[in-house]
Amino acid sequence: GQRHCCSIAQMHEHYSLGYPDLDELQKNPQPLIFDIEVLKEKLQAVPLIHKEGNELYRQGKVQEAAAKYYDAIACLKNLQMKEQPGSPDWIELDQKITPLLLNYCQCKLQCEEYYEVLDHCSSILNKYEDNVKAYFKRGKAHAAVWNVAEAQADFAKVLALDPSLRPVVSKELRSLEARLREKEAEDKIRFKGIFSQ
Template sequence: MGGRSKPMELILGKKFKLAVWELIIPTMREGEVAAFTCDVKHTALYPLVSQSLRNISAGKDPLEGQRHCCGIAQIHSHHSLGHCDLDKLQANPQPLVFTLELLEVLVPGSFRLDIWAMTDEEKLKVVPQIHEEGNALYKKGNTKEAAEKYHNAIACLKNLQMKERPGDEGWISLDQMITPLLLNYCQCQLIQGQYYEVLEHCSSLIFKYEDNVKAYFKRAKAHAAVWNEAEARADFAKVVEMDPSLGPSVAKELRAMEERIRAKEKEEKGRFKTLFSYDGNAPATATTG
């Protein structure tokens, strides 16, 4: 399902919602494929589990839509899970057959937990590690992989930030940790040509932190890339105003933008000239009504 599909990881002892899986998987051998028929009393929470797995596959928060009540309460609620098949199964639970393949067994401490499975303390501890991994990938020119690392680190912090009141000390502290990660992510997206995403993120940063020169610089480059000349010039001017030492870098970017604009105008003039050129040797035609 989705672009982020990968084998599911089940961490035993973490009180997985579908408790029966924690009972049946230890009976399997590595590499084995087995089918297990489970009674309704063991499958009632499967719709919620499936919803979480689909969210993970789509790159969303696995708990999206499940924040305000426990699993048992949700079984008896009338809220849609966002999928017709799961809504039907939730309204009318059925015995289910689970076909599972055990790909690999890892001992504790030999792997990194997925973000959704981490405690708050584990998330906060892993962020600097992921940040460094992203930096190392960026230095090697692997911007796509680096962006993924920065995205994961931001997701950790955003998850923690959701538990704080906006504007409180804890929320601000987390937001200040998110900012450099988001700027690094935007740098990767600039290189990959995702200019409108850069505009969106940098504008949100500038809205909160008006003195963030890096956000202005990246937004200026994104504006220049999508032919927003006036906006680019305004942002570049703001960069020089805030940090005069960046004047040479800004001048270089402005020259590059102006050269691109001249090349574009020349190309457009040539296209229109061809479109409206008149060939005197061409036979005349007339249409009568």
């Protein structure tokens, strides 16, 4: 019996990486153990990445902080994809993602990327209806893009969930009202010029 195979298979059969242990791993792959170790390492790295993001934020390096939070979120989302949605492990990972996502949204608010904040905060609120921080950040984003009714509704929800935040919410509402008056005055001047021609 003569054995026939294509040249690629022959090349693979005689190919060496130059390290016997890697050659053995290539012949008999065992990715599960490796994956678990990598996943554990990723999970252990998340608190450190979170802490680095917080430090960058405190230093005023908002873009860099957002990138750190994004990396940590991506790491956890990657792990979460390996779990059954709704399972205890999936929920545990989701609860770790939420504070990171809120920090990320805070950075995006400062970078004036309001629609991204609206999307992320809404996704948090779809799962966790009583998340005060998500309502507050979404309210600020709504106010920034002139969604007045939505901003007021979100700020009202913040007060319903945590009345101690009344001074902060009142400040945001006063700021929104002042911006509205300013916008109305600008519009009046702009339209007066249009209609008087």
